[in-house]
Amino acid sequence: MKEHLNTFEQYKTPFFWYDVTLLENTLKTIKTESDKYGYHVHYAVKANANQPILRKIEEIGFGADCVSGNEVLASVQAGFSHDKIVFAGVGKSDDEINIGLDTNIFCFNVESIPEMEVINELAAKKGKIAKIALRINPNVNAATHHYITTGLQENKFGINMWEMEDVLSALERLKSLQLIGIHFHIGSQINNLDDFKGLCLRANEIQEWFYKHQIIVDHVNVGGGLGIDYDNPDANAIPNFEAYFKVFSDHLKLRPKQELHFELGRAVVGQCGSLITKVLYVKKGVETNFAIVDAGMTELIRPALYQATHKIENLTSNKAENRYDVVGPICESSDCFGKALMLPETQRNDIIALRSTGAYGEVMASQYNLRTLAKAYYSK
Ligand SMILES: *Cc1c(COP(=O)(O)O)cnc(C)c1O
Numbered sequence: 001m002k003e004h005l006n007t008f009e010q011y012k013t014p015f016f017w018y019d020v021t022l023l024e025n026t027l028k029t030i031k032t033e034s035d036k037y038g039y040h041v042h043y044a045v046k047a048n049a050n051q052p053i054l055r056k057i058e059e060i061g062f063g064a065d066c067v068s069g070n071e072v073l074a075s076v077q078a079g080f081s082h083d084k085i086v087f088a089g090v091g092k093s094d095d096e097i098n099i100g101l102d103t104n105i106f107c108f109n110v111e112s113i114p115e116m117e118v119i120n121e122l123a124a125k126k127g128k129i130a131k132i133a134l135r136i137n138p139n140v141n142a143a144t145h146h147y148i149t150t151g152l153q154e155n156k157f158g159i160n161m162w163e164m165e166d167v168l169s170a171l172e173r174l175k176s177l178q179l180i181g182i183h184f185h186i187g188s189q190i191n192n193l194d195d196f197k198g199l200c201l202r203a204n205e206i207q208e209w210f211y212k213h214q215i216i217v218d219h220v221n222v223g224g225g226l227g228i229d230y231d232n233p234d235a236n237a238i239p240n241f242e243a244y245f246k247v248f249s250d251h252l253k254l255r256p257k258q259e260l261h262f263e264l265g266r267a268v269v270g271q272c273g274s275l276i277t278k279v280l281y282v283k284k285g286v287e288t289n290f291a292i293v294d295a296g297m298t299e300l301i302r303p304a305l306y307q308a309t310h311k312i313e314n315l316t317s318n319k320a321e322n323r324y325d326v327v328g329p330i331c332e333s334s335d336c337f338g339k340a341l342m343l344p345e346t347q348r349n350d351i352i353a354l355r356s357t358g359a360y361g362e363v364m365a366s367q368y369n370l371r372t373l374a375k376a377y378y379s380k
Pocket of ligand 1: 044046047185189223224225226264266267359
């Protein structure tokens with residue numbers, strides 16, 4: 001990071017900085033590792049929807065996984081082919097469903113019977129058949145923050161297996177729907193690969209259930225969720241995709257001709273982004289000093305929202321270390337990036353990098369306190 005200090009000093013802080021070379025290398029790794037098994041990768045657009053990033057991901061040949069009508073439109077704008085776009089989400093509005101239908105997307109990942117009825121009705125009006133995958137709640141737990149687990153019965157996501165008989169009878173009625181797949185997504189920032197093994201074993205049982213009901217779908221989609229190393233962004237800049245895809249190859253039983261799809265977000269873009277901010281004031285506290293920086297929860301809400309931690313580096317100072325709470329300027333006590341951190345002695349105008357902000361950083365920005373949205377800059 002320090003090698004970019006001269007560049008960073010030219011821009012108005014706070015801003016997002018994207019290392020395009022790292023993004024490209026990450027994409028190449030994912031491509032090599034998923035190609036080994038002929039797997040299909042869709043990028044979860046919600047992690048970072050910047051057009052230059054979407055275009056890079058489209059160029060390597062991945063599809064797009066969208067959770068809103070605007071994400072579908074942003075993907076089309078970035079060049080993603082309509083037949084590589086999937087659209088998930090528990091609360092798709094009629095307008096958004098119509099965007100999906102008009103775009104002729106590959107598949108709607110549906111999450112309830114009432115939603116199936118609406119998609120059916122809107123598709124019928126257009127004289128179209130909507131291809132759908134059932135998002136199934138596999139009721140498996142993933143060891144991650146409870147705000148970002150999604151694969152449990154108590155979560156709002158997905159259809160539970162005890163409702164599946166009803167879903168199948170609804171499908172018989174709903175003639176403008178075509179079932180092409182089953183879909184799972186168990187959560188985010190999952191670093192224990194055993195959680196994905198658990199998903200595979202459960203998916204095998206669920207496939208058996210469908211088989212007993214004379215259904216073999218063409219597509220199985222296991223979602224995303226692979227985590228990144230927030231503590232060591234340089235040592236582990238690219239997640240272990242080799243081991244990740246191997247878990248599915250080893251444990252998931254696909255029927256002949258069934259295709260396997262993934263929806264990776266964080267693992268694709270998380271490490272390529274940093275939030276660059278400047279120290280406004282250093283204020284003495286009782287136990288610690290406060291380094292008050294010009295970025296806040298408006299640029300990066302993950303610490304306030306999920307108690308997430310991002311590695312914090314002072315790029316300017318080489319002095320002896322001292323203890324600091326690094327806090328933003330927003331009028332909320334949760335606007336804090338790190339408590340009691342050891343940092344080189346810090347003063348006004350020092351440049352600070354908050355690392356690993358490529359995913360769920362800029363996309364979650366708000367203008368709370370009437371702040372101006374931060375800009376994005378790219379390394380090339
Ligand atoms: C958020 C989401 C993803 C991507 O999750 P990551 O943890 O960023 O990989 C994939 N699929 C669905 C349905 C999602 O909601």
